[in-house]
Amino acid sequence: MSEDKREMFDEQDDGKVKESRRDFLKKIGVAAAATAAVPAATAKAVSIAETLQSHFELMSDEQKQKAIARLEKRYSEQFGKQTTVANTPAPDGVLFGYALNISKCIGCRRCVEACVRENNQSRDPKIQWIRVLRMNRGNLTFDPKHLNEGKPSSDPLGNYGIQSGGHADKAVGISGEAEHYYNPEQVPEENAFYFPVQCQQCEDPACTRACPVRATYRDPNGIVVIDYNWCIGCRMCQLACPYWARRFNWSEPVLPNEDMNPKTHYLGNRPRMVGVMEKCTFCLQRVRDGRYPACVEACPVGARKFGNLLDPESEVRKVLATKQVFRFKEDFNTEPKFFYYMD
Template sequence: MQQGKVPPCDSDKEHHSQGRRGMAETAATPSCSSRRGFLKEMGGLSIASLMGTAALLTNSDDAQAKTEWAEWFQGNYRLMTDEEKAQAKARLERRYSQEYGKPVMVDTTPAKEGVLFGYALNIQKCIGCRRCVKACVEENNQSRGNAQQIEWIRVVKMEKGKFTPEKMTQGYPDPIGIQVGGNAYSAAGVTLEGEHYYQPEKVPEQDAFYMPIACMQCEKPPCVKVCPVRTTYRDADGIVVIDYNWCIGCRQCIDACPYWARRFNWSTPNVPKAEMNPKTHYLGNRPRMKGVVEKCTFCIQRTRHGRYPACVEVCPVGARKFGNLLDPNSEVSRILERKSVFRLRADQNTYPKFFYFMD
């Protein structure tokens, strides 16, 4: 909030205090222009005063106020007409351009016919350098800095298992016997105990492998099932997207996701103006507000225009592969055809479109 980094909130607050001085006693001052704040306010307002505010806001010359007013009353993205989408796009572009001091483009390109995005990651190749994590932040305007750091990809360092023949033939102890591969005397195979915060001088380390995890873009996404406002949904090309404007911040989707792929903006995201990526998509990397959930969108602003996601391009070992699952010649289809592939937590019946493979 400091240094005027978040004009919508500040200007909004100012505006409200001017416009609604009369009912300041009844309504709690909104902390920010989030939907939640607005709804909370609504409870304390009478219709008459609301009408008064409406008149004040719509009559005012402040473009920002008008924008916010219209934003509050815009429909769910899926129900918007093309005209409404164009209006929303223009509104956001104006607001973001003003906010970040450079021309910001908000894309509303819909899914292409005959495209179903899929992702494959060679788990044998990954060296755990975390470049994908940082490239994602660079591309997708996540909050950075110490106050609130949001990263969509996490790389988990795992222990390499050992399957030795002598251990395989040993028996199990009688009273207890939880087997994690090999036998229960000593753990063999993968123990599924990962490290997120590993920081060695050099990667890859001996006897370790690395497992990057992000949104799996499930075909049956649990997050979509639980969303009470249906603001997150599976789009036609298989990407699970979020209309941030309709997110009420209930965070049920974060609970529902078995992959820990979603992140919550507890405070207003800190995206430095110089570092902000001005090529955005409405459902993807446009700047988020406080109190909404975000996650990987397969770089929707890039992939819907044909470009690889940022993490695919940055991977220095070529472990990340991306393509159209409906195209038999695509890289992903070829991997599914030829390589040993597994999906994370297949038992959850989420049908991820993110595949891990081995040579």
């Protein structure tokens, strides 16, 4: 009898122990899961659906709408303002081209500021798609016949400088020492000219060839775009670009809520995340709606022209027809559609 009782107690004890162990294990399990989930939660994690979504061009219309709805919800919550992510298609019969008058550019960098505001670029670290390089007059040649003359000479096209020939300190043909961090009291400075550089929207771009996942590609209007959700951040495109026109998000971009432009496009100015590449898109969200890029509107001296290369009456075609034009790093044969010109 005493044995039976003991067995009963054993069972009861055992039962109690089991129950408390279960509770204990449950709690530990929950704690462990929560601990393991912390990194994802703190990383402002992109939703799983967003991570697993397909390449934008390969999505069905329904999938695109879902992806855009997800993004709009996320951005609206993140920035505390109603954000739209457009998917305006590329207009037919358009090939965008850009022309910049370097004899007019005064180096004020209003184009840079307008671009940063319009395209939701990171404020810290500073990411800027347009870089204005300050160059000393005399550091650049437009004419190969002067290269080996060995002494400075004037340029009949305008005093934009001739670095002709070489000497002990500067080898023949080495020219173009540029300064991005210039900060004078006023611009333009004497003996300086300014050379803005941004994505040249090449017709045969090296960057798209370098991308192993085709996250960057040329759209039907000739603009090279990036599917930020498809980009794997390998930076091969950045290495391939001869203009160093691509920017990489080395850390989570800092974009204050009040500075965020809520009118975005999926392939254009929607906020980017850490670990993806970005670059100028000719303000795709604007030009697909028939507007000028922000930099064109912001330029106080009208040095920037933009238009349809297929239209002989467009501004950019008129520039090509009537002005002295050159392209930057033409020898790379990437066929940039960004033209520099002089009056």
